[in-house]
Amino acid sequence: MIQVCKSCVTPSTRPGIQFDDHGVCLPCRVAEETPQIDWALRREELTRIADWGREHTRLGYHCIVPVSGGKDSTRQALYARDDLGLRPLLVSCTYSPQQQSDVGAHNIANLIELGFDTIIVGPGPQKWKTMMKRAFYKYGNWCKATELALYSIPPRVAIAYRIPLIFLGENNAITYGDLGGSMGGDANRMKYNNTLSGGTPDAMMGDGITDRDVLWFRYPSDAEMAKAHLRVVYMGYFIEDFNQHTNARIAIERGLRVRETEPEDVGALNQVEDLDEDFVHVNQLLKFLKFGFARVTDEASQLVRLGMMTRDEAIDAVSKYDGRCHQRYIDAYCEFLGISVAEFWRVADGYRGASVWRHNPDGSWTLNADLPTAAFGRRPAEAQAQEI
Ligand SMILES: [Zn+2]
Structure with a gap:
């Protein structure tokens, strides 16, 4: 018997989803409480986190914002700089040239053009492909490999450049009901979510992929994070209108290009x-x-x-x-x-x-x-x- 949320359409097959006694999923219950949230208080908390970032940097960048150039990361970068008054360093993981879409290439270039310093890390395409293939066979989910890189690269750069504050976007535990992490703004344990499963690429190694090849695929350990005083924060938790629509509108106003496809071709309602x-x-x-x-x-x-x-x-x-x-x-x-x-x-x-x-x-x-x-x-x- 598969249960489906009585309020939305999320089924019980979603890993980590929880339903209450009335058959309503956790993200729906969290959403019901949104009107009661004291957003001014959350903004104060975010301001204190920004101050912490200013105080704890060594090289002049107050925070790292991981970016793909998409709607959420564009909003995050602009918010960090223009609303919080921070000097962010953007960190982006590039796809192999065969995989990167034209619109994606435009969007990351557009974001950088808005005036940001950016570090781009590109894991070697052959290794990237091998890891993807293994994740496909082993988990039926090739993203397990690439998401490890997408999420591990920013904290790796944060440690290397001693910029301890990292701003992510939404907390997926709240937005989608994903497993792991926190129900608040703290993202320090996000590597324990369903896709990253602890943040190690070990299961995709061997046969020519050794420890020396996977630095960018290995999320820093808890000990490494503690030593570097890393503070990973879901920016979206603190901002009332941080959602797919507002983020898309703001990003499009600032030059984001959207996909020109039909919903039935890509299995998506929105093309952003x-x-x-x-x-x-x-x-x-x-x-x-x-x-x-x-x-x-x-x-x-x-x-x-x-x-x-x-x-x-x-x-x-x-x-x-x-x-x-x-x-x-x-x-x-x-x-x-x-x-x-x-x-x-x-x-x-x-x-x-x-x-x-x-x-x-x-x-x-x-x-x-x-x-x-x-x-x-x-x-x-x-x-x-x-x-x-
Ligand atoms: Zn629901």
Whole structure:
């Protein structure tokens, strides 16, 4: 039996999600309390954190803001500089040239153009690809490798340059109900979330990838963080209008370019998320196969919490678009990894959640009818992907 939040459309298959006795998920309950939040008090707390950053730096940068050039990181960088009066050093991890999208390249260049000093770290493409491939086979989630790098690089640079304050964006435990970390602004334990799983790349090493190759894939240990007095903070926790819509509006006003795709091609309602590369759509498809939900569930649930969508509209949206991924992205991903599309599906099918799918005698797959994604008699994602 799969439970679905009575208020939004988040299913119980989401790792870490908690439901109360009324069948409502934790992020929905947190959202209900938002009107009572004393934002002035939170702003004071953020000001004190900014002061701490000013006092504890050695080289003139008051904080590090990890950036991709997307809507959230653009907002974070601008907020740190223009609202908090800090001198941020931006830190960005580049994708390998085959993976980086044109719009992503534009957006990171645009953000730097807004007047920021930036350190760009680019792990070698061959190693990057090997790690991605292993994460795909081992976890059915290639992002486990790349997110380790995306999140480990900023604290590595923070330690190297002795800039102990790092500003991240949203706290995903609050926004999406992810496992691990805190329910407040403190992000020092974010490496224990579901994707980073402690922040070590050990499971993807061996066969030519040694300790010397994975500095940028290894999140600093608790001891290293304590020694460097690192303070990692979810900036979004302290800002009332830090959400996907306000961040997108502000970033677009400042030059962010959005994707020109259809929701049914990329499995996304808005075209301002995940802009820096296109394989992410394949990962969302994999997430859908595992858990029966993907990005549209997250987007629609958040819209319901913000009062911008009804639950019925959310069910309609997820049933039409969630887990959708155009064949061209699957083809490009397979070409990048050097595997056939048949091999991709062999591995992907192995990750289909047992509670999510029924394997029919004719070889087709049927989604669990408890899921909102199944509400309109949706066909299996594989068949959809191949029909397109
Ligand atoms: Zn909910």
